[in-house]
Amino acid sequence: MSSIRQVQVTFDCAEPERVARFWCEVLGYAVPAPPEGFETWADYERSLPPERQGAGFVAVDPTGVGPRLYFQRVPEGKVVKNRVHLDVRVGTGLVGEERLAALEVECERLIALGAVRERVLLADEYEESCIGMQDIEGNEFCLD
Known part of the structure; x- marks a missing residue:
């Protein structure tokens, strides 16, 4: 084993x-x-x-x-989208508007730290809402 x-x-x-x-x-x-x-x-x-x-x-x-x-x-800068990214789990157990509200609160906190908001992906029949973001050097991550 x-x-x-x-x-x-x-x-x-x-x-x-x-x-x-x-x-x-x-x-x-x-x-x-x-x-x-x-x-x-x-x-x-x-x-x-x-x-x-x-x-x-x-x-x-x-x-x-x-x-x-x-x-x-590293000497080179970031040039393409990350192939792997972190999902920061802040909306666990929440759905719909309650989840989106929790994600928005965390998004605002992270923007104050220097993060950049890319886009909101709204819930559909398969996935709950999430917010795509970038850290202070442009690495993508999601608020999930």
């Missing part, structure tokens, strides 16, 4: 710490403690060679349930 594997979700981005802190706010995640021997992440970053400073950052679920998120600096 094979065992379950834990996953890490990795984001390619230009500014890892900035994007990680955005997703911490979105998901209620936290920045873990800096490596042993360092009082702050800034202290740790200063200990790295210049080309490695700011190259990566981490966000974790403080309950230990959700996947670790890793943000890595």
Whole structure:
């Protein structure tokens, strides 16, 4: 019998710490403690060679349930739609207008953090409503 594997979700981005802190706010995640021997992440970053400073950052679920998120600096910008995206589940158990209202409230909160609203997909006979959005570097995600 094979065992379950834990996953890490990795984001390619230009500014890892900035994007990680955005997703911490979105998901209620936290920045873990800096490596042993360092009082702050800034202290740790200063200990790295210049080309490695700011190259990566981490966000974790403080309950230990959700996947670790890793943000890595890449030289190229985003040019096409993501093939994989996160669905941020805020309307679970809600339907119709009540669901859409909950999604709109969360959408406004995330816009204040720098997210961009793309479009609302209204419920049909198969799916409930959701809102397509982009994070602060243009990565698509859905409020679901």
